[in-house]
Amino acid sequence: MGWGNIYRRRANVFTLAMIIYIDYKALQKREKFMKKPKSDALWKKAHERNAKRVFNLMVELEGLWVKLGQYLSSRADVLPSAFISILKQLQDSLPPRPFEEVCRTIEKELGKSTKELFLDFDENPLATASIAQVHHATLIDRQKVVVKVQYEDIKKIILEDLKDAKSIVDWIAWAEPQYNFSPMIDEWCKEAPQQLDFNHEAENTRTVSQNLGCTSKYDSNKPINQVDVFIPEVIQSTEKVLILKYMDGIRLNDLESLEACGANNQKIVEQNKLYLKLNL
Template identity: 95%
Template sequence: MGWGNIYRRRAKVFTLALIIYIDYKALQKREKFIKKSKSEALWKKAHERNAKRVFNLMVELEGLWVKLGQYLSSRADVLPSAFISNLKQLQDSLPPRPLEEVCHTIEKELGKSTKELFLDFDENPLATASIAQVHRATLIDGQKVVVKVQHEDIKKIILEDLKDAKSHC
């Protein structure tokens, strides 16, 4: 992950911030010409729309962005409820990584394929989080286990995000 990728990530964040700013500013201007009863509904829709945008970008960017979203989901004192409900999905409902990626990571880390290590490996994860996902499996000796597989390249992503954050301080 080089500088080009860091700048692409920054550009995505900046672009989304600009879109959200323009969305809210336009609604603020429009509000002058509509009834208060309609205004509340429009603000609620804007919050929902922008919360989805933020959620989708955090899922795409992964790493520390997901951690930030998890933290923000606990801040009902700061954010509208639409943001809280959308960002709460980051607690335990992240999209799973493809099975091929999971198997590749296991083989890279352990030097053997899942077929060599397990009698059975459940392709549907029990949970997916910001840095890893968890699968049920049965070892060759029959012992049932849970396998936590770190997402590919997550270490690089987090380190780059930390460098990026440090450069802004």
């Protein structure tokens, strides 16, 4: 993606920010002359209207904006319910990138084509996210794996988008001090370079697995401090490609599937509470 497209993205972002700000400011002035029921109805419509605007632009721009939308969808303590319900749709898979792009990145990063590296490679991704998509594949030795492939040019795009997001957040914090997301953006600016290098993710996966005492599902020599959790083995990593051992699983919010496989929901809740405490 050239700088021309970067500037177009920037123009779209700042234009929408201004449209939404003017929309809300105009409503603030109008509501002074309204009764509360009518005012509440207009605010509800405004939230829905602007949430859809934000959602549509985030889907169009992808990258950082999807990640930001996913974060904001969890902030019911700050945002109106219309934003939460609409932005939650960003938790689902996004439209995939072309398979040709995936093959180019793999060959560039690993030095061989997908046909040379894999017996089988599913062209349809298992999942698509803000910076990468994941495919199921089979290595030459017949081991089942998942391959996480970073989108082309996403690093440059995200680093530029971060600058735009910080400018908007700082402006909002100045104009409306009660909405100050500056600490969040500052943290993202520090973390983004590491998230865009899958070697860091690979190393973190190995470290967590070692610290929790995780072993293979079929290993009888389990360490004393083993935690009852499986973490996929890292097969290979580069900056833009990560290959992990395939492990089937169920999303925590898929209650029907969890019940069908006999999962202990109470135990899952307790483990998540512990995880949250460790990360606070």
